[in-house]
Amino acid sequence: MHPEIDRYAGLKSPIHSWDCGLKLPGFLLLMLVIATLDGLGTTAVSLGLAIYFLALSRISIGFVFSRLKWVLLFMVPLFVLLPLQYNFGTADGGWTWKSENLVLAFKITLRALAITLLIFPMLGTAPFHRSMKSLQDLGVPKVLIQTFLFTYRYLFVYLDQLRKMRIAMRSRGFQPGFNRNSFKVYGNMVGMLLFTSFEQTERLLNAMKSRGYDGNIRILYQPERDPLDWVKLMGMLMLATILFVGDHLWLK
Amino acid sequence: MHISDGILPASVLVAGFTVTAAWIGYTARKLDADDMPRVAVMSAAFFVASLIHVKTGTTSVHLLLHGLVGIVLGSQAMFAVLMGLTLQAMLLQHGGISTLGVNACIMGIPALLVGWTYRYFGTGKPSAFRVLLAGALTAGAVVLSALMACLALFSAGRDFQIVIGGFLATTIPIIFIEALVTGGAVSFLLKVKPEMLSCHTSTLRQSA
CATH class of the missing domain: 1.10.287 (Helix Hairpins)
Known part of the structure; x- marks a missing residue:
């Protein structure tokens, strides 16, 4: 499998047109909030949101499904291994089946799928080097970004x-x-x-x-942000806040 | 050795990111432009290792190579591990984005320990000893990574006890495979480019 994630970077969609410098923090924030969700309803909503963003990005569904095998490979056994419990040190020790842990396995799967699906609209809607440049502009250490770009380049050689x-x-x-x-x-x-x-x-x-390399990688891309990019970021912040607050209300 | 998204509690995720960021921040200051391509080569090797599958009876496991990364890069190993894990999560959906910090600690800290110990005990010793040392240290690194992953999983709750047991069982063949493959790679490199294994990258540049 070729690990090229920006195969669909040339498409046109509201997510493709969103400036990387605002798109990356928006999606990363949403992912981190999803990772902390605990309510079944909110995790289900988060997966729905991820599917919505994926559809909005127009990235091929077949391409996405072909890359979900690692996630599913780890998640499917949880539906057996989590409910199956062994009671250590109790008089009625032995194997038991804890059905309520099926819900836990389901929530973990929903969270993992939601976060994984969001990777595609986040990174697959812009050329990889442009996403990295945006991260550099956001203050991620230059040395990290450049090593990252080198690594990405070497991957294909390897x-x-x-x-x-x-x-x-x-x-x-x-x-x-x-x-x-x-x-x-x-x-x-x-x-x-x-x-x-x-x-x-x-x-x-x-x-x-x-050829003059001095530790800085320069590309021609210059971010051009319009007010709509900020509106999209605000929308993302609102979604993340609603999920976070909703999750706490749900738990209460 | 990867923990996926959606499993660990927020406190463990934050702790993982904090430890990783602190170490990366410390080593990034020492990393100059000339070192970057070398670290990137090892990061790419660490990434590609996940695509090299070794048959273990009816199933197969993939290589980790974090021990070898530690032996080649020493203090910069965490850097390469973080790069490799990030790319695995982003490009192969292997591991997780929110668990990057925790996974970097699980793989990176043993890699650092292997690097330091290999340099301390292996420098100036005969090749056969260094190959054995590399294999033994790598086996130890796999065990340590597995224990750290179990500790992280345990933080998610007692209900993960069977998951942890299954995880430990699948680790046993990996210990032997990693030790033998890393020992083989070190043996090969000692014959064709020994300076890659014995000193820091800056010293390597001087010797080239």
Whole structure:
């Protein structure tokens, strides 16, 4: 799977047109509020909101579903593992089935899905480097952003090398298994990936320095905020506040 | 070793972000422009490790490589771990956004300990000893990460006891796999580019 998240950055939607410098904090705030929700009703509403924003962004549903496997892989077992309880140190010890924990598993799944779905309208509606530039403008340390951009760039180099190595290993008859030989091959593969990447890094850094790299990454994008961008941010703040307050009222 | 969104209480999420931000803030001051590409290479390696699956009977587990990140980067390991985790959460939806701080502590603190211990005990020692040391320390890092993840899950409530038990059971093969793969990678690097493992990146630049 290609980890490119900004495949749909070229579409047109109200979220695509929202300036990144305001869009990122808006969505991040909403995500953090959702992470703290505890009421079943409010978590369900938060998932509804996430689906609404996803639909508004016009990002392909198939693309999103293909990326939810990790979330579901972790969440599905919770519907068995959370209700299943063992009573330690009690006279009536042993295994019990606590049905009310199904609700807990359901709430966790709703929260996780809501936050994960919001990642797509947040990051998938603008080119990745523009989102990073916006974070830098928001005051996130420059060194973090630049390392992040380098990492993103290297990902594709690594993935390409990994693909070539896998082909080479298969063509030499490598059969992966849980044995010492397989681990030695995996160790050599990881070592080779690091070695070649470090060699490339040396050359890349020298090439960048020779072109005037001084630790600052400059891109042509200049944020152009109009009043509607601020209105959208205010709307997001209101939603986050309503969810937070509603959750506390719901619990009472 | 990733804890997903929606599980942990707000207090643990805040504590995770606070510890991570404090350490990143401290190390970011020492990181100069020349170090960034090297940290990024290890961050990318940490990210890609999650895509390398090793078969364990009927199922498979993915590599972590946080021990190797610690051995190569030392004090900057937390930086690479945070980068890798953030990209895993954003691009693969693996882990979580709200749990980034906690996950960075779970993977980053053991990586730091491995880096420091490897440098302290491994510097100037024969290759065979360093390979064994790297493998043993990585096994310890996986155990420590698992214990920290269990502690975080336990903070979510006693009802997570079976989840924690299942989590610990799946960790056992990872301990051996990580130790052997990291030992193999260290053995390979000691033969082809030993300076990558023995000193800080700035020293590496001087030796290049």
